[in-house]
Amino acid sequence: MTDTLPPCPECASIYVYEVDALLNCPECGHEWKADERAGTAPEVRDSVGNVLVDGDTVTVIKDLKVKGSSTVVKVGTKVRGIRLVDGDHDIDCKVPGIGQMGLKSQFVKKVSG
Numbered sequence: 001m002t003d004t005l006p007p008c009p010e011c012a013s014i015y016v017y018e019v020d021a022l023l024n025c026p027e028c029g030h031e032w033k034a035d036e037r038a039g040t041a042p043e044v045r046d047s048v049g050n051v052l053v054d055g056d057t058v059t060v061i062k063d064l065k066v067k068g069s070s071t072v073v074k075v076g077t078k079v080r081g082i083r084l085v086d087g088d089h090d091i092d093c094k095v096p097g098i099g100q101m102g103l104k105s106q107f108v109k110k111v112s113g
């Protein structure tokens with residue numbers, strides 16, 4: 001059982017129920033596909049709203065202290081080949097000169113190309 005069904009897109013009813021892969025609204029009778037958003041992995045976005053994917057290159061947009069040390073990841077540090085993970089720090093990556101660590105997507109910006 002999931003309690004996170006989205007409201008009806010037609011009438012915004014919250015009494016939506018799920019039948020097989022379809023969502024049904026008892027109030028207006030609307031029926032739609034249990035959608036693209038729910039069910040798939042949530043998108044991870046960078047500080048300006050770009051969607052990040054595994055393998056992207058990002059730059060750090062502010063100095064970040066590495067937890068438990070005096071090391072700082074400097075603003076502008078370029079990090080290649082990120083990997084998206086679940087959790088508070090949703091990017092797993094290897095930072096040049098520092099090593100494997102977790103970053104928060106809100107503190108990075110995707111580098112295009």
Ligand SMILES: [Zn+2]
Nearest residue numbers: 008011025028
């Ligand atoms: Zn409805």
